[in-house]
Amino acid sequence: MLELRIAGRDFGQPVLGEVFTTIAPGDRICLLGPSGIGKTTLLNVIAGLDRSIPDDAVIGRDRLRVGYLFQEHRLLPWRTLNANLRLVGATEQEAENLLSQVGLSGYGHYLPDQLSLGMARRAALARCLAVKPDLLLLDEPFASLDPVMAGGLKKLIAGILDAHPEMAMICVTHDGGDAEILANRLWYLDGKPARLQWDDAVGEAGLIDGLLGRLRNLDLACPP
Ligand SMILES: Nc1ncnc2c1ncn2[C@@H]1O[C@H](COP(=O)(O)OP(=O)(O)OP(=O)(O)O)[C@@H](O)[C@H]1O
Missing domain, CATH: 1.10.260 (434 Repressor (Amino-terminal Domain))
Structure with missing residues (x-):
């Protein structure tokens, strides 16, 4: 559905390094990584909003409808x-x-x-x-919401994904627990410049715990 061949992105100093991966219909990806590492930058590149990135860095986007939930509502x-x-x-x-x-x-x-x-x-x-949308991009959709609001929105998004099995999603979050509800795949972005350090499927019970344990060991913003 989508192939990423991103050579990198810098803003005076390098932010994103090479990102090479593919996204298939039905992929539900939670994108985690330290604050300021380049998660929004990556979403913008995937969405085609970053005009400094050549179009052939994201192969297949011209055939897709993309819905992008920004951090601000932008209505x-x-x-x-x-x-x-x-x-x-x-x-x-x-x-x-x-x-x-x-x-x-x-x-x-x-x-x-x-x-x-x-x-x-x-x-x-x-x-x-x-x-x-064929691809839904969510940039920290639960940020700044109280736990009840955030829980309601999480349920709502999970229901939308269930109703649209072919829709792919990438959700930026600082809460590894969101992946348990929403994701079948985890991306972890880190490094200078940042690369996908992990690109793991979250298929089986237990695997997610292992991944979250690894995240905790790296001292990220994950639930205790
Ligand atoms: N338009 C821009 N001009 C200059 N620097 C930028 C621009 N956009 C992003 N950056 C820089 O790129 C880096 C990555 O920013 P980005 O917003 O992608 O991080 P993030 O991982 O989404 O952060 P957070 O988790 O805090 O939202 C930051 O150092 C930021 O200052």
Whole structure:
């Protein structure tokens, strides 16, 4: 579905090193790594937002629809939620259905700034889904949410993935425990410049514990 042949990315100093891997339909990847290592940079490259990276570094993207949930909601603040969704191609009915799917039934006429952080993030998720993505990119979707909100959003995303088995996902997180709920594959980005130190499948019970144990040993932000 997607082949990454990224030679690197620097911002005056090297940030990303070589990243060579593939992503298949149904891959659910949690991307972990220390703060500031280059996780968002990698997502931006994969999404095609980094124009300094040649197009042939991400082979297959031109055939894919990509939904990107940024750390900020990036909804147009002067448009209602319905209008934000219609802007990316949803019909009136689809916009209503999507809002209902993310628990925002009846909020279509609200402006983004009238929503709480958690609601705005769910509205942004609805906009991602409106493009019927083959690949969903989530950049720290649970950051700054209280545990109840974060748990609800995790359940919601897990349900969306279940309903779309062909959809691939890459979710940046600092919480290795998220992988237990959402992922079948773990990427661990580290080094200067940063490379994928691990690119492991998370298929069997027990393997995830082993990986999380290794992460804990590396003193990362993982649950105790
Ligand atoms: N547009 C830019 N200009 C200059 N430096 C940048 C730019 N974007 C990112 N960087 C630098 O690249 C490095 C990686 O940033 P990035 O946001 O990708 O890290 P991250 O792993 O996502 O961090 P966090 O976990 O804290 O969100 C950082 O040192 C950052 O300062």
